[in-house]
Amino acid sequence: MELGVIGLGRMGQIVANRSLSAGHDVVAFDLSAEATAEAAEAGAEPADSVGDLCDRLGGEKRIWLMVPAGDAVDATLADLEPHLDDDDVVVDGGNSHFEDSVRRAEETDAAYLDCGTSGGPASAEAGFSLMVGGPEWAYEALVPVFDAVATGPDGHDRMGESGSGHYVKMVHNGVEYALMQAYGEGFELLTDGRYDLDMESVARTWNNGAVIRSWLLELCEEAFREEGSDLGDVADHVAGGSTGTWTVREALEQEVPVPIIYQALAERFDSRNEGRFSRRLANRLRYGFGRHEVARRSDGE
Ligand SMILES: NC(=O)C1=CN([C@@H]2O[C@H](COP(=O)(O)OP(=O)(O)OC[C@H]3O[C@@H](n4cnc5c(N)ncnc54)[C@H](O)[C@@H]3O)[C@@H](O)[C@H]2O)C=CC1
Ligand SMILES: O=C(CO)[C@H](O)[C@H](O)COP(=O)(O)O
Incomplete structure (x- = not known):
């Protein structure tokens, strides 16, 4: 052809x-x-x-x-x-x-x-x-x-x-966000948790026969191999987000609950914010109702 x-x-x-x-x-x-x-x-x-x-x-x-x-x-x-x-x-x-x-x-x-x-x-x-x-x-x-x-x-x-191909791909991307978030949370707990673990070894072991093996998990293994168990200098900033936003918007229109996909999208947006206003307000409100000490920014901004 x-x-x-x-x-x-x-x-x-x-x-x-x-x-x-x-x-x-x-x-x-x-x-x-x-x-x-x-x-x-x-x-x-x-x-x-x-x-x-x-x-x-x-x-x-x-x-x-x-x-x-x-x-x-x-x-x-x-x-x-x-x-x-x-x-x-x-x-x-x-x-x-x-x-x-x-x-x-x-x-x-x-x-x-x-x-x-x-x-x-x-x-x-x-x-x-x-x-x-x-x-x-x-x-x-x-x-x-x-x-x-x-x-x-x-x-x-x-x-x-017409439209159904891109509709299915939109939902696929929402699932992609949620899976990335789930793997991310698991590896974060392992990294900050009780044992001194090698993340590449964990990912490799999981990828061989574990219930949660997948291509994304293979990409986790590759990331730990290439960047190190602590991800080296990789920043905590996640770009993109349009396709996941479409998925969540469509779920709201259809009244279908997608809390995990939404949470993954929200975490992605949060990764781009430093000094979240809502956290600063919560910090100050605890003083308001409980006279708990207010943590202050060191740079005075
Ligand atoms: N990169 C990825 O992982 C994936 C990308 N996609 C989608 O595939 C599409 C292409 O993505 P990429 O190849 O990654 O983008 P890219 O930025 O690497 O390539 C886009 C190409 O289109 C050309 N281009 C832009 N406007 C044009 C025009 N009016 N006429 C002719 N050429 C034009 C640009 O010069 C560029 O070479 C996007 O819709 C993207 O969301 C889909 C799945 C995965
Ligand atoms: O479609 C994709 C993967 O399946 C593309 O990589 C897309 O760019 C990912 O979406 P986002 O930029 O919202 O993370």
């Missing part, structure tokens, strides 16, 4: 490379000429614009977008629009909000597949897990490419109508 790939960063290069390795032809474009050249070195045909990519693909276009979620997806679709008709298929493999995907599917002449992609750059060798929403015929048309980009035929499936 011939596939156009737009967006050739950490993830898009893998989409292009795995498609090429499976024998598909790839036409590649990125706003960055360097990224396009990297794909060309790997065997893709380089394009110098979205229009050029469409000209090179010819009829019945199959195009995979792997650009940052948000405005870049809308901008790319606006550039694609004059070149698309209803026998073309566009896949958005990024972390788009599912409601944006539903809107884009309605606005686009081509069949639109929203594809939640999990595995990250670390899965270049093994392949991704792909959660796809959109028209069944379009999903079937792309199966050879999904087979190549995913771990294989079991690594992808059609979740349902």
